[in-house]
Amino acid sequence: MKLPAHRKLKGRNLIGRNLQRIRYAHDPAITLDDLVARLEIRGLFLSKSTLSKIENRQRVVLDFEVLEIAEALRVPITQLYGQK
Template sequence: MVYTKNKNKNLIGDKVKYARLKNKPKITQNDLLARLAVRGITLEKTAISKIESKTRPVTDKELVAIADALGVSILWLLGRE
């Protein structure tokens, strides 16, 4: 696999935002932070915004928790399904 130089620090930002907003009712960034906290992932208040704008990397543990909190698969978040 060839990686090109770009400023994106994660692959999931667009999908996280899409998944949050497609839910009925919509999941706010604060709601997502709370859902992650219940799953043992404590993030700073600005973390979701930074993830969605792809300016913050995401750890493997965060990836698993975000997928679970949003009710989507890890592969979907990664754009593989």
Template sequence: MKKRNWIGENLKKVRIREGLSQEQLIAQLNLLGLDLDRTSLSRIENYNREVYDYELVYLSKALNINITDLYDEFNL
């Protein structure tokens, strides 16, 4: 089984649902203290980069969601 980043598609769906561009989400993450660039976010959303646990915390805070929402395709 090929490994892939499970949250990529859900992250993108939530970001778009919230009306945020990748640049806007990056700006919010940077304000919270996470140094992530647009290329890295794009790679996460497209299953080309793994996500670290601490990044999940920042992503959920920036999007005002629970971490588990990124894993639950039916919760979107």
């Protein structure tokens, strides 16, 4: 049985755990609602549910989404990939 393409990619997002860690590291922590609002200002419309799926590595993240998320969090894009 051949798996659908989206099932093959499950768990293959590299930034999820770092995204959550970075959000919590801010003082005060950045909530998913806060991040949704920051992204909307930048023209990227991701729901709270979608961001949660990204953090739990249940959704693949596109390159332009990673860029916008990094800028919304005010961190270098490399930090989302676990580099300093």
